[in-house]
Amino acid sequence: MKIKLYLLLWMLILFFAATTVLFSNVDTIKPPEPQNLSKLSGDLKEGNPKMEYVLYKLMKTYFEQGIEKAKEFANQRRIDMQDGFVRVVTESNEARYISNIRDTMSVKRTNYLITEQIKALGGKVETAYGNLIQSIIPIDRLNDLIYLPYVRYLRLPKKPIPCVVSEGVEKTGADRWQTVTPYRTSEIVKVCILDLGFKGYENLLGTELPDTVVTRSFRSDRNLYADKHGTACAEIVHDMAPNAKLWLVNFNTEVEHHNAVDWIINQGIDIVSYSIVWLNSGAGDGTGPICEDVKKADSNGIIWVSAAGNEADRHWEGNFNDTDNDNWHNFSGADEGLTIYVDAYTPVEMYLNWNDWGYWNGNRYSGSNQDYDLYLYIWNGYYWQYVDSSMNYQTGTQWPVESIWGWYSKISTWWFVLIEKYHATKKVKLELFIYGASGDLEYNEKYGSLLIPADSANSITVGATDLSDDSLHWYSSRGPTSDGRIKPDMCAPAGVSSFTYGNLAFYGTSASTPHVAGAFALLKEKFPYTLNQINAILEARAKDLGPAGKDNRFGIGRLKLTK
Amino acid sequence: MKRTNFVFTVFALLFIFTFARPSTEPVKIKIIADKANVYLQPSENSLVIATVEKGKVLNIFGIGAEKGEWYYVFFTLEERRAKIGGFVRSSMAEIIRPQVEKKEITQKEIEEKENEKMTEEERKEVVKAGEKTVKEIKEETKKTEEISKAVKSEERKAQIAVEKAPISSKKDGIKVGLGLIGGYAMPSKSKYSEGVIYEGNIYLLISKNLAIEISGLSFQSDVVEDPEALSAGKLSVIPISLSLQGRLPVNDFLTPYIEVGGSYFLNDFSLNNSIVSSWNNVGFDINEEVEKSIGLQVGMGLDLFISKSFIFNIDCKYFINNTNGSWELIDQVSNEKISGDLDGLDMSYIYIGFGLKYLFSL
Numbered sequence: 016m017k018i019k020l021y022l023l024l025w026m027l028i029l030f031f032a033a034t035t036v037l038f039s040n041v042d043t044i045k046p047p048e049p050q051n052l053s054k055l056s057g058d059l060k061e062g063n064p065k066m067e068y069v070l071y072k073l074m075k076t077y078f079e080q081g082i083e084k085a086k087e088f089a090n091q092r093r094i095d096m097q098d099g100f101v102r103v104v105t106e107s108n109e110a111r112y113i114s115n116i117r118d119t120m121s122v123k124r125t126n127y128l129i130t131e132q133i134k135a136l137g138g139k140v141e142t143a144y145g146n147l148i149q150s151i152i153p154i155d156r157l158n159d160l161i162y163l164p165y166v167r168y169l170r171l172p173k174k175p176i177p178c179v180v181s182e183g184v185e186k187t188g189a190d191r192w193q194t195v196t197p198y199r200t201s202e203i204v205k206v207c208i209l210d211l212g213f214k215g216y217e218n219l220l221g222t223e224l225p226d227t228v229v230t231r232s233f234r235s236d237r238n239l240y241a242d243k244h245g246t247a248c249a250e251i252v253h254d255m256a257p258n259a260k261l262w263l264v265n266f267n268t269e270v271e272h273h274n275a276v277d278w279i280i281n282q283g284i285d286i287v288s289y290s291i292v293w294l295n296s297g298a299g300d301g302t303g304p305i306c307e308d309v310k311k312a313d314s315n316g317i318i319w320v321s322a323a324g325n326e327a328d329r330h331w332e333g334n335f336n337d338t339d340n341d342n343w344h345n346f347s348g349a350d351e352g353l354t355i356y357v358d359a360y361t362p363v364e365m366y367l368n369w370n371d372w373g374y375w376n377g378n379r380y381s382g383s384n385q386d387y388d389l390y391l392y393i394w395n396g397y398y399w400q401y402v403d404s405s406m407n408y409q410t411g412t413q414w415p416v417e418s419i420w421g422w423y424s425k426i427s428t429w430w431f432v433l434i435e436k437y438h439a440t441k442k443v444k445l446e447l448f449i450y451g452a453s454g455d456l457e458y459n460e461k462y463g464s465l466l467i468p469a470d471s472a473n474s475i476t477v478g479a480t481d482l483s484d485d486s487l488h489w490y491s492s493r494g495p496t497s498d499g500r501i502k503p504d505m506c507a508p509a510g511v512s513s514f515t516y517g518n519l520a521f522y523g524t525s526a527s528t529p530h531v532a533g534a535f536a537l538l539k540e541k542f543p544y545t546l547n548q549i550n551a552i553l554e555a556r557a558k559d560l561g562p563a564g565k566d567n568r569f570g571i572g573r574l575k576l577t578k
Numbered sequence: 579m580k581r582t583n584f585v586f587t588v589f590a591l592l593f594i595f596t597f598a599r600p601s602t603e604p605v606k607i608k609i610i611a612d613k614a615n616v617y618l619q620p621s622e623n624s625l626v627i628a629t630v631e632k633g634k635v636l637n638i639f640g641i642g643a644e645k646g647e648w649y650y651v652f653f654t655l656e657e658r659r660a661k662i663g664g665f666v667r668s669s670m671a672e673i674i675r676p677q678v679e680k681k682e683i684t685q686k687e688i689e690e691k692e693n694e695k696m697t698e699e700e701r702k703e704v705v706k707a708g709e710k711t712v713k714e715i716k717e718e719t720k721k722t723e724e725i726s727k728a729v730k731s732e733e734r735k736a737q738i739a740v741e742k743a744p745i746s747s748k749k750d751g752i753k754v755g756l757g758l759i760g761g762y763a764m765p766s767k768s769k770y771s772e773g774v775i776y777e778g779n780i781y782l783l784i785s786k787n788l789a790i791e792i793s794g795l796s797f798q799s800d801v802v803e804d805p806e807a808l809s810a811g812k813l814s815v816i817p818i819s820l821s822l823q824g825r826l827p828v829n830d831f832l833t834p835y836i837e838v839g840g841s842y843f844l845n846d847f848s849l850n851n852s853i854v855s856s857w858n859n860v861g862f863d864i865n866e867e868v869e870k871s872i873g874l875q876v877g878m879g880l881d882l883f884i885s886k887s888f889i890f891n892i893d894c895k896y897f898i899n900n901t902n903g904s905w906e907l908i909d910q911v912s913n914e915k916i917s918g919d920l921d922g923l924d925m926s927y928i929y930i931g932f933g934l935k936y937l938f939s940l
Contacts, residue, residue, distance in 0.1 A: 188860075195856050198864065198907065199805055199918070542862075542907055544916050555912030556861070578861025578911045 046394040046429055048350060060437070064408035065161040067170035069094070069418075070103065077154050085154060092421035094171060100138070100151040102235075104270060105129055105160065106168040106379070107146040122146050125165040132163055141235040144273035145378060147304075149235070168413065172268035175291040177211055177244040181251045181521070182482050183508035183530045188577035189255045192537050200543045204536040206252050207262040207284040208529070209275060210245025210291060212238070215515065216263060223250045223514045228261045231278065233271040241265060247515035248290045248529045255533020258540055259286075269296070269304060276308040280315045285539060285546065287317055288532030289474070290525035292324045292466035294366040294448055295416040299463075299470050299497035302375035306471040313473035318546045320532040321474040322524035323465055323503040324492035330464035331456060332446040335369070335387070335436060344434040344445065346458045352392070352431040355452035359427045363451035364420035365389065367405070367434060369443040370497060371415045383415035385439040391419050392431040399431055406437070415443070420450075427453070444497075462493045462567055469503065470496040475535075475550065479509035479527040480573045485560055487568050491524055494567035501565050505557050507531050507574040531574055538576070607649050607671035609634045614670035616662065620648035627664050628655050635674065636666070753937050755781030759893055761931025763797045767924055770813060771800040775929050777893075783937065789823040791837065797927065801847070807923055808903065809866055811849040815925055817841035817897055819875055833881040843871045843899045845925065863908045868923060871901035881935070889935040899925040 062071035069092060077085035082099060089095075095102035107125040122145065129148055130140050136159055138152035149172055152160060161169045184190050213230065216239075220226060228249070232239040242265075249261055262284060266275045279287065297303025301310075309319045331353060336345045343351040357363055367389045373381030386409035392399040405417035424430075430452075434445060446463070449456055469476040469492060479488040488509055494502035507527035510520045531553075538549045557572035565571045612632050617624040630636065636651040648665045655662045759777040779793035796816050803810040821839030828834065845868045857864040877895030884890050903920035 192860055195860055196853060198809065198853070198857070199905065201805060542916065543918075544907075544914070548914050548916065551914050552909050552912050555909065555914070576860065 045354060045356075046399070048352065048354075060406050060408060062406070062408070063158075063161055064410045064413065065166065065168055066157070067168075068405050068407045070101070070157060070169060070171060073101065074154060074157050082154075095151075096154065097151075099154050101154050101157065102141070102149070102151050102172060102268075103157065103160075104170055104172045104268070105133075105148045105150065105166055106170070107148065108165045108167045128165055129160075129163065132160065136160060142233075142270050142274060144270045144277075147270045147273070149268055149270040172270065173293060173296050174268060175211065175266075175272070175293050177242065177291060177525055181254045181508070181511035181513065181526070181530065183251065183511050183526075183574075184254050186482060186508045187255075187530060187534060187574045189530075189534060189537055192541065192576050193257065195541050197540060198542045200540065202540060202543075204256065204259045204286065204539045205262060205282070205284045206256065206259045206286045206288060206532060206536045207264055207279050207282070208245050208249045208252060208288045208290075208532075209264050209266070209272075209279065210242070210248055210289075211267070212240055212242030212265050213245040213249065213263045214240040214243035216246045216249065219246065219250065219514060224253050225257075225259075225261055228263050229282075230263045231265075231275075233264065233266040233275040233278070235267070235271070239263070239265055241267065243515050244290070244525065247513045247521050248288055248525060250513050250515060251511070251521075251526065251529035252288055252533040252536065255530055256536035256540065259533070259536040269293070272305065273308060276312055280312060280317065284317055286532050286535050287312060287319045288529045289319060289468075290322045290523075290528045292322055292326075292469065294466060295368050295414070295418060296467040297470065298370065298372040298375070298380070299368075299446070299465065299467070301468075301470050301472045301496060301498065301500075302372070303380070303467060306468045306473070307377060309468045309471040310473045316546070318532075318535050318550070319468075319471070319474040320528050320535065321469050321471065321476050322528040323469045323476050323478045325479075325490040325523045325525075326448055326464045326466060326492045327461040327490050328455060328459055329448050329450055329452070330446070330460055330492070331449070331458045332444065332460050332463050333458075334444050335434070335439070335442045337436065342436045344436070350457075352433050353447070353449070354457040355430050355432070355449060356454050357424065357427065357430050357451045358453045359425055360423050361451045361453065362420065363391070363422045363424075363430055363449075365391065365418065365432055365450070366420075366448045367417040367445065369415045369445045371409075371441075371443050380414060382412035383409040384411040385409060385415060385441060385443050386437040387415070387417065387439060387443070387445070388435045388437050389417035389419055390433040390435060391422065392433070393422075393424060394429040394431070396428075402430075409438075423451075446497075463495060463497070464492040465494055465496060465502050466492060470500075472500065475505070475531060476503040476570070477524055477528045477531045478503040478506040478568070478570060479522070479524045480506040480560070480569070482508045482510050485558065485573050487561070488522070490522075491527075491568075501567055501570070503567075503570040504565075505531065505553065505570040505572060505574055506560065507534075534574055534576060606635055606674050607638050607651065607666070608674050609636070609666070609671050611670040614666055616651065616664035616666055618664055620650075620665040622667075624665070627662055630666075636671070638673070752785075753783040753939050755783065755889070755935040755937040757781055757889075757891060757933055757935035759891065759931035759933030761893070761929045761933075763799075763927045763929035765799060765925065765927040767926075769802045769804045769807060770925065770927070771802075773797060773799050775931060777931060777933070779935075781935055781937075783825075786827055787825050789825055789835070791819075791821045791823055791839075793817075793819045793821070795819070795929075797929070807920055808847060808868070809849055809905070810853060811847055811866065813868070813925065814844075814846040814848075815897075815899065815927070816844040816846075817873070817875070817899070818844065819897075821875065821877070825881075831883050833883070834878070835881065836876075836878045837895075838876050839874070841873050841875050841897060841899070843873055843897075843901065843925070845870055845899070845901055847903065857907070861910045863910060864906075866903060866905040866920075868903040868920070868925075869901050871899055871925075873897060873899040873926075887937050889937060891931075891933045891935050893931045893933065894928070895931075896928040897926055899927070901925060 062068055073088055076088045107129055133150045136156040138150050140150045142149045230239055264275050266272045293305050296305050312319050338345050345351050346353050371383040371385040389405040391402040393402050403419045405419050407417055478491040496502055507530035509526040510522045511526055513521045554571045556575050558575045559572040560569040609630050609632050614630050615626045616628040618627055636653045638649050647668050649668055651666050652663045757779045761775045763775045764772045775797040777793055777795040779791050782790040799813045801808045801811050801813050819839055819841040821837040823835045823837040825833050825835040847868045849866055875895050875897045879893035882890040901923050903923050906917035908915045
């Protein structure tokens with residue numbers, strides 16, 4: 016009997032002990048603000064101005080800790096690395112820096128020289144566009160590449176992020192349009208869904224998709240099925256415009272993107288449905304390589320419909336403010352950090368840029384000489400522990416961007432984001448996107464949360480409204496653009512049904528965008544109005560929401576095809 | 579067969595029918611009864627003005643109204659040395675043709691030869707007969723003149739009767755006619771449906787060979803959508819035409835004609851209601867119009883005189899009607915408008931119609 020009582024007592028003790036251990040770190044009460052954090056970078060930066068900081072860290076990890084640790088690092092940062100080869104993008108220098116030969120010839124020549132060098136280093140060129148060369152290079156040879164005089168910058172490829180019979184068809188009045196007999200046109204409208212992947216699309220041919228579609232993968236591995244996001248978008252376009260012919264085109268990096276857009280233009284596409292956004296890929300004023308693609312498509316008569324992005328609650332922007340002159344940005348008063356609470360195993364990502372991109376010449380930015388860095392700390396239950404930093408050089412030619420990603424915690428806890436002025440002569444306007452927070456950002460600015468290329472003057476940018484009551488979805492990115500233009504242009508329903516996502520409603524501006532692209536296609540196949548005239552018609556018919564007129568939340572209002 | 583070929587075939591057949599028809603004109607009749615009375619009027623109750631023997635050949639002037647039972651003949655009455663017109667029952671005679679007339683001339687020659695063979699006694703009798711007294715001759719002459727007057731009077735009445743009764747116009751003079759025609763029209767373009775036409779016309783018969791016609795014609799056609807031309811809808815074409823007719827009378831009964839002229843086409847087009855309503859349903863006003871136009875027409879036809887005043891008419895015309903049109907689509911919300919021109923709309927068509935005309939003198 017005594018033994019049983021002892022046993023029970025011990026079990027109770029063990030239960031409380033286990034409970035205490037398990038939940039001791041789950042601290043949902045905000046920890047104290049960090050005090051007197053030292054600058055990690057000190058006076059000298061690590062790495063090389065011609066190499067993205069994260070690549071330097073990967074290389075450093077490899078040389079100091081071996082290939083396994085490097086693999087672990089690459090895996091954590093979602094860096095494409097396989098068998099010791101890293102996928103990178105090399106930006107070549109323009110002609111004027113290396114010869115007197117004309118620019119176009121020089122670009123070809125420098126690309127040729129770089130390509131030969133990559134081969135010599137044991138790498139392989141996958142694709143190229145303009146002065147960008149996408150290749151895979153042995154990790155131990157990355158350093159060799161940057162010392163070539165005609166290599167301007169070595170970095171990871173920029174990658175897009177996806178922003179799922181839709182109820183939006185009836186909501187927008189497209190069902191009534193579908194019954195209208197075409198007038199003075201027999202045009203088959205070509206719509207391209209430019210996306211990350213079209214997994215499972217074959218199973219939907221003849222039902223959720225047209226009987227036949229045109230497909231093309233611009234990925235280096237030619238994998239059309241890398242993602243199912245595009246399939247869901249294509250479903251909505253087909254729901255809206257059942258007679259439109261669809262092109263399903265996917266890509267993975269910005270170099271592949273450029274090539275894809277050139278191909279789309281040659282295909283005579285009428286409309287591009289683009290439920291993709293990019294981070295740190297432009298100044299937010301409609302310039303940059305991705306926006307340039309949109310501009311090129313527009314100049315070739317293509318209507319480009321872009322998602323605004325789902326970043327309204329992940330965004331902060333403001334002028335650099337250092338009231339105590341310690342080079343740390345003060346988000347508010349004496350608060351030098353932006354605190355977020357993140358659930359266990361949820362990846363934390365953050366992207367910083369500031370308005371010092373320089374001049375965009377249609378090919379590249381002249382670059383920034385205002386150097387700011389990004390730091391990340393985590394609350395370990397006792398103190399703020401350093402996690403990671405991003406310390407790209409900004410010496411006059413690099414982009415004003417920093418980014419940290421690939422981190423997560425095994426417990427739910429608080430994270431702390433800091434911005435340091437490393438070397439700057441002027442105050443800049445900072446913009447920060449943070450992913451992973453389970454609740455609101457401590458400092459959140461919903462306006463100006465557009466991503467690239469939603470800021471393009473050449474795209475129809477689409478926000479997301481609720482299917483039932485036309486309220487703006489909380490995540491829908493808002494304008495204005497960094498040069499003050501009102502965006503998005505209009506909104507469309509999200510949270511709609513799709514075969515691809517099954518029981519899960521397709522939310523996001525990704526779902527809204529193909530509604531608008533489909534509306535263009537539907538109207539285009541009904542009469543010979545030009546796409547620009549159709550745009551005017553759609554704008555006039557949109558259901559005005561929010562403040563009267565066009566605004567930075569709803570644009571001109573929710574897509575509505577009936578009068 | 580293409581519609582154009584069909585049209586030309588119709589024209590050709592009409593001509594062949596008109597001009598290749600053998601002449602049926604009865605120029606003379608020959609008495610086949612033993613004796614036949616010549617009446618002043620086409621009635622057996624009328625005055626008998628002469629009696630002719632079997633085999634006598636008489637000039638025929640026309641056919642009686644009573645179902646062709648009477649021939650109006652005109653001949654010299656030897657006994658009275660006067661020309662007489664009168665009616666002979668058709669059953670008493672048969673129509674002979676020019677060859678027959680030749681044969682009749684031969685018969686005269688035979689009679690003359692027979693006269694030459696007359697005996698001396700017969701000649702004497704003739705001389706004896708000629709030795710009538712002057713008094714008798716004068717009396718005879720007087721009687722003859724009285725009869726002749728009566729005959730002339732009756733002849734005049736008979737002539738009026740003839741004109742009233744059956745005969746086609748035989749004298750030139752300006753006459754006016756009013757006509758109504760119903761027919762079938764076949765557009766030259768297959769996008770326009772065939773259909774019934776109605777025509778009203780005023781007809782001015784200036785001479786035996788020339789007439790002027792002013793007509794108005796209504797034709798409605800269903801239009802099949804053509805992206806390059808009109809959309810689905812109803813087309814109405816009303817040509818107001820002025821035509822000059824060249825008339826070629828074959829006889830008093832049958833007059834073929836050809837005509838040429840110009841028309842002012844009151845073209846009108848309306849889109850199908852289903853199209854208009856479906857666009858209205860999505861907030862768009864849609865409209866298509868065709869312009870009025872000037873064109874030409876050529877044609878031919880037949881006038882069949884069923885009486886002096888009534889004509890049965892077969893008419894065939896080809897209207898050359900080329901016009902332009904326009905279309906527009908207007909967004910009721912944004913007022914965004916799109917429009918275009920429809921050039922070179924060929925709305926030509928041919929029709930064949932049947933109708934009646936009523937003639938009256940001015």
